[in-house]
Amino acid sequence: MDAAYVFAVRFRLDPDRGVAVEPETFETRLRRPADDPGESGWLFFRDNLWRGDLADAESFRGLTADALGVLVESVEYRALETDREYYDALREAIAADLAPFNADSVDEVVSKYLGSSVEIRR
Template sequence: MRAEPAEFETKLHREADPPGEDGWLFFRDNCWRGELNDPDYLRDLTEDALGVTVLSVDFRELRTDEAYLSALKAEIDANLNLFNADSTAEVLSKYLGSSIRVVDDA
């Protein structure tokens, strides 16, 4: 038995945790300037979560609605000490770069 193709590319969407709740610092812990800071680690996590072999993983964007982005900014602003930054804009730039995409929440 065999599969064709043996490898394929797909998109994986991970829902962002609500600001202030466990896991909300995922972007801080795993991204830098809009890129994964340790792709091998995230590949291993993805393999474990999916139960399949994963060859590579990358980060494309934080796709969010305006309400989530506003809540994220407020939480960052309230916790700037967690980011070694002077402003929310600096935090977003340092960790997500230009990889934020706001979509209509309707």
């Protein structure tokens, strides 16, 4: 199984010692491996996303800045990129216990947290 959460990150370099850079801001793509369904960390999407966007963009921006060691201006969720095996396992894990998601169906959970931002590779 293979899956990753993908984010667009805009960051700024802030050099010291009297040097300058141009451009000062850059955009990149950040990939965070998705934990296997049922394993510790697999609820990342529930804890951090809402309707295909970051639930707390400011907090996530700070965490991203800490992880990258640069001044992060913005982070935007782009997609869960996954293979069919992972996506099926994710849906099964959700179906096994819908209560924590406050939803009546797996489709509702996927829509509620991931929006339409799921890309399944063949």
